[in-house]
Amino acid sequence: MKRTPVRRTAQRIVQRTLLATGLLAVLATLSCGGRAARRARNAEHLLRSEIAQAEARREASVGALTAMLSGEPSLRAALAARALGRIGGPAASAALLAELAAPDRGAGAARSSKDCSSPGCPPSRLAAAAAALGVAAALQDPAPEELTAVSTALERALGRASTPRDRAVVIEALGRAGTAQAQAALAAELVGTGPVAEAAALALGRHGRRRLPWSAQTRAMVVAATARGDAALRLAATWALSRESLPGVAAPAPAEEAAALAALVARLGDGEPEVRAAAAAALARRxxxxxxxxxxxxxxxxADWRVAVEAARAVGGAGDPAGLDGLAEAAAARLPGLGRAPAGVQVLTEALRQLAGHGGRPAVAAALEQILAAAPQVQAVSPVGAAWTRCLARAALLRAQPTPALDALVGCGASxxxxxxxxxxxxxxxxxxxGTAEARRTVIERLLQDQDVRVRAAALPALPVLAAASDDAGAALEVERVIAAVGSPEAMLAGAAIELAGQLVLVVPDVTLDAEPGGAGGAGGATSGRPAGTDGQPDGETGEPPWRDRPQARAALKRLTAAMVARAGQERDPELAGTLLAFIAERKLASGLSACQSAARDRSPVTAGAAARCVAALTSEGSASSRPEPFAGREPAVAPPIExxxxxxxxxxxxxxITTNHGEVEIALDGTVAPWHVATVVALTRRGFYDGLDFHRVVPNFVVQGGDPTESGSGGPGFTLPAEPGSLLDGDSYRMGAVGFADAGKDSGGSQWFVMHSRAPHLEGRYTRVGQVRRGQDVVARLLVGDRVISASVRAE
Structure with a gap:
C-alpha cells in the first residue's frame, strides 16, 4: 500500500522527535559529566585551600593534619603528609614515621601499587610519608638522634617499596635524611637503571653536601656510573662527584682520585652539555x-656557553700559567661570535673575573687590551655586558701596575x-x-660617603685592609666604623657589617672578647667567605693579623662584640638574627645567653632554630638534653596577607x-605545589611590584635572581611566606628553566625569585619551586647583574 502524504509527515515528525530526544539525552549526559567534573575540581580546590591554610598555621595544625593520614592512599592524605613535612618538628615527624610503617590498604593502595602517576592515582602511604620526611630534614636539620631514627626507618621502607616510583622517592629521602650508614644501600641502587639509579646518585651527592664521607667502594660505584648509557644518570653521578665531601682523613687514595680524574675528563666530551659543564665544575671542586x-x-x-663558563672557572682556579694565557685568548676569541651567540657574554665576563689578578702576564694583558678595544661589539649585544667588560678588564690591567690609579675604577660602568x-x-x-695605602684609603672613603646604601655596604669589607695598614689608633677607628654600621637602621648596611664582624672577631683561645666575664673569643664567622686578603696579612702560628694585637684595636673589637650582642637582643629580621645568634654561639659569649633565650620564642624558624643552637652551645656544649623543644613557647605563625x-x-x-630589557620570558606557574608563593606572585605582579626592578644576582650556569625592591639581596615585600618545597612526587626538579623563590632559611621567603640556567639538585626539597620557563630561556641566558624587569603581568589560562 502506498504511503499517503499524511502518513509520511507523521513519520517524519516521529523521526525528528526521536532524534531530538537522543540529542537531548547525549547533551544531558555531557552536562552531567561536565557538572561532575566541575564538582570534582571545586572539591579539589577546597581541599587544597584547606591544606594550604593549615600549613600556614604551622605547628598549630599538626594534630588536624595527622588525622587526615589514616585510611587508604588519597590526595587528601598525600597533601596532609606533604604539609607535615613542610611544618616539621618532633610531633610531625612522629606522625610521618608511623605513616611510613603503616601498610597501604584499599582501592587507593591497589592503584598506587601500579606505579600510576596520573592525577587520579595518589602516591602510596609509604611514598608520601618518605617524601615528607625528606623535605622536613632538608628544611631544618634534625637533632642527630632524630636523624638516626628517620634514616633507619627509611632504610626499612626501601626494603618494602614495591614500585620504581616508591623506591626513587625513598632513596631521595635517604639523601636528605639518611646517615652515613645508609650509603651502602644507596650505592647498591646505582647498578640499576632509570629514575631509581639517578635518585641514588643524587642522594649520594646530597650526602657529600652534608659532609658525610663516602667509602672507597661508594666512590668507585659513582665513578662507574658517570659512564653509563643513561644521560640523566651520568649527570647525576657527575654532579655527585662534584659534591663529595673530601675531609683530610677520608680523602681518596691517589689511585682512586686518578680514576675520578679520568672519569671527569672523559665526561668533558659527553654528548650532553649539562654533563660536560658538571664535569668541569667537578674538576674544579675536587x-x-x-x-x-x-x-x-x-x-x-x-658551543654551549654553560660548559665554557665552568671551564673558565676551573682554569682560573687552577692558576696554571699556560692555562691562564689560554683562558685570556679564549675570552678574546668569543668577541666575534657574540652577535650570533649573545649568551657568550657570560663566558666573557666570567673569564675576566678569573683573570683579575693576572693582568701582569703579557699574553693576558694583550688579550685584555683587545677586549677593551672591542667593547663596542659587546655594547651592541648587551650594554650592561659591555659595562661589566670595561670594568673587569680595566681592573685586571690596573692591578698589575706598580701604582695604579684606583679612583679610575669608580664609575667604570658609566650609565x-x-x-x-x-x-x-x-x-x-x-x-x-x-695601589698604595693612601690610594686604597682614598677610594674606599669615597665609596663610604656615597648616598646609595648599597655602595656603602659594598665598601665595608675593605675596612680590615685599611686597618692592617694603619697604626693602632687608625685600626681602632676602622673597627668603630663597623660598630656604627652594626647599629644602623638600614638593614643592608647592618647586614654587611654583621657579616664582616664574623670575620673580624675570631675564635682564638687566648683572646677574650666577651663584653662580660665568662666568655671566650671565638673563630670565624658563620658567614665568612670573603676573598683572602680582606682581613690583612696573618702573622704567627695563630693566624691572627698583627693589628688585632694592639691595645686600642683589641678594645675596639670588644666593643664590636658588645654591639653584636646588643643587636641580637632586638633584631627581628630572620636573616640578620640568625647570623647574630650564630656569632654568639660560635664564640661562647655568655653575655648573649639572654638574647638567645628570648629569640627562641620567635615565630621565625630561622631565628628560633639559631637561638636554640645558641642556648645549647652556651649551656652544656650542645647536648640533646639542653636543646629547647622546637615550637615550645613560640609565637604562633601568621598567614601571609595574600588572598x-x-x-x-x-x-x-x-x-x-616577565618583560626584560633583553626580551620576554613566559613562565607557567604551578599553584598545586606552592599555592602561597604563586598567590604572592600574582598579587605582587598585579600591584606592579616587580616592574622596573634589577636582577641583582647572577651566577652564570646557576641562577638569575631578582624581585628585591632594594636591589640588594636583602629586601622583600614586608611579609614572609611558609616554605613550600616538594619532592619527586611533585615533579620538584630544579632543572634548566625552573623558577623558585629565594629565602634566608625556612619560612623566610618573600618576593625574590630566581630562574635556573642548569640543573641544581641541591636546591630540590629546600627551596620552593613555583613554575617553569615555557618561552624565553634564551633571554634568561643573556641576563647579567644590572639588567632589569621592564614590566611583569599575569594571564589566566
Whole structure:
C-alpha cells in the first residue's frame, strides 16, 4: 500500500522527535559529566585551600593534619603528609614515621601499587610519608638522634617499596635524611637503571653536601656510573662527584682520585652539555683542574656557553700559567661570535673575573687590551655586558701596575652599570693590595660617603685592609666604623657589617672578647667567605693579623662584640638574627645567653632554630638534653596577607610574563605545589611590584635572581611566606628553566625569585619551586647583574 502524504509527515515528525530526544539525552549526559567534573575540581580546590591554610598555621595544625593520614592512599592524605613535612618538628615527624610503617590498604593502595602517576592515582602511604620526611630534614636539620631514627626507618621502607616510583622517592629521602650508614644501600641502587639509579646518585651527592664521607667502594660505584648509557644518570653521578665531601682523613687514595680524574675528563666530551659543564665544575671542586688543563682549554670553546663558563672557572682556579694565557685568548676569541651567540657574554665576563689578578702576564694583558678595544661589539649585544667588560678588564690591567690609579675604577660602568654593582670591582682591587695605602684609603672613603646604601655596604669589607695598614689608633677607628654600621637602621648596611664582624672577631683561645666575664673569643664567622686578603696579612702560628694585637684595636673589637650582642637582643629580621645568634654561639659569649633565650620564642624558624643552637652551645656544649623543644613557647605563625585563592584558582592556571630589557620570558606557574608563593606572585605582579626592578644576582650556569625592591639581596615585600618545597612526587626538579623563590632559611621567603640556567639538585626539597620557563630561556641566558624587569603581568589560562 502506498504511503499517503499524511502518513509520511507523521513519520517524519516521529523521526525528528526521536532524534531530538537522543540529542537531548547525549547533551544531558555531557552536562552531567561536565557538572561532575566541575564538582570534582571545586572539591579539589577546597581541599587544597584547606591544606594550604593549615600549613600556614604551622605547628598549630599538626594534630588536624595527622588525622587526615589514616585510611587508604588519597590526595587528601598525600597533601596532609606533604604539609607535615613542610611544618616539621618532633610531633610531625612522629606522625610521618608511623605513616611510613603503616601498610597501604584499599582501592587507593591497589592503584598506587601500579606505579600510576596520573592525577587520579595518589602516591602510596609509604611514598608520601618518605617524601615528607625528606623535605622536613632538608628544611631544618634534625637533632642527630632524630636523624638516626628517620634514616633507619627509611632504610626499612626501601626494603618494602614495591614500585620504581616508591623506591626513587625513598632513596631521595635517604639523601636528605639518611646517615652515613645508609650509603651502602644507596650505592647498591646505582647498578640499576632509570629514575631509581639517578635518585641514588643524587642522594649520594646530597650526602657529600652534608659532609658525610663516602667509602672507597661508594666512590668507585659513582665513578662507574658517570659512564653509563643513561644521560640523566651520568649527570647525576657527575654532579655527585662534584659534591663529595673530601675531609683530610677520608680523602681518596691517589689511585682512586686518578680514576675520578679520568672519569671527569672523559665526561668533558659527553654528548650532553649539562654533563660536560658538571664535569668541569667537578674538576674544579675536587682541585683536579690543574691536571686537566688541556681538556679544559678545549672546553672553553664549547658551543654551549654553560660548559665554557665552568671551564673558565676551573682554569682560573687552577692558576696554571699556560692555562691562564689560554683562558685570556679564549675570552678574546668569543668577541666575534657574540652577535650570533649573545649568551657568550657570560663566558666573557666570567673569564675576566678569573683573570683579575693576572693582568701582569703579557699574553693576558694583550688579550685584555683587545677586549677593551672591542667593547663596542659587546655594547651592541648587551650594554650592561659591555659595562661589566670595561670594568673587569680595566681592573685586571690596573692591578698589575706598580701604582695604579684606583679612583679610575669608580664609575667604570658609566650609565649602564650603577656604582652599587661596579663597587665590588673596586673593593676587590683594594682587597688584593693593589695601589698604595693612601690610594686604597682614598677610594674606599669615597665609596663610604656615597648616598646609595648599597655602595656603602659594598665598601665595608675593605675596612680590615685599611686597618692592617694603619697604626693602632687608625685600626681602632676602622673597627668603630663597623660598630656604627652594626647599629644602623638600614638593614643592608647592618647586614654587611654583621657579616664582616664574623670575620673580624675570631675564635682564638687566648683572646677574650666577651663584653662580660665568662666568655671566650671565638673563630670565624658563620658567614665568612670573603676573598683572602680582606682581613690583612696573618702573622704567627695563630693566624691572627698583627693589628688585632694592639691595645686600642683589641678594645675596639670588644666593643664590636658588645654591639653584636646588643643587636641580637632586638633584631627581628630572620636573616640578620640568625647570623647574630650564630656569632654568639660560635664564640661562647655568655653575655648573649639572654638574647638567645628570648629569640627562641620567635615565630621565625630561622631565628628560633639559631637561638636554640645558641642556648645549647652556651649551656652544656650542645647536648640533646639542653636543646629547647622546637615550637615550645613560640609565637604562633601568621598567614601571609595574600588572598590564597589566587594561588590555586579552580580549573585554571597562571602564566607569568616577565618583560626584560633583553626580551620576554613566559613562565607557567604551578599553584598545586606552592599555592602561597604563586598567590604572592600574582598579587605582587598585579600591584606592579616587580616592574622596573634589577636582577641583582647572577651566577652564570646557576641562577638569575631578582624581585628585591632594594636591589640588594636583602629586601622583600614586608611579609614572609611558609616554605613550600616538594619532592619527586611533585615533579620538584630544579632543572634548566625552573623558577623558585629565594629565602634566608625556612619560612623566610618573600618576593625574590630566581630562574635556573642548569640543573641544581641541591636546591630540590629546600627551596620552593613555583613554575617553569615555557618561552624565553634564551633571554634568561643573556641576563647579567644590572639588567632589569621592564614590566611583569599575569594571564589566566
Amino acid at each position: 682541585k683536579l683542574a690543574g691536571r686537566a688543563v688541556p681538556a679544559l682549554l678545549r672546553a672553553l670553546g664549547d 649602564e652599570l650603577p656604582l652599587a654593582y661596579s663597587a665590588s670591582v673596586v673593593v676587590d682591587a683594594v682587597a688584593s693590595g693593589a 590564597l585563592a589566587l594561588g590555586i584558582p579552580a580549573g585554571q592556571r597562571w602564566t607569568w610574563i
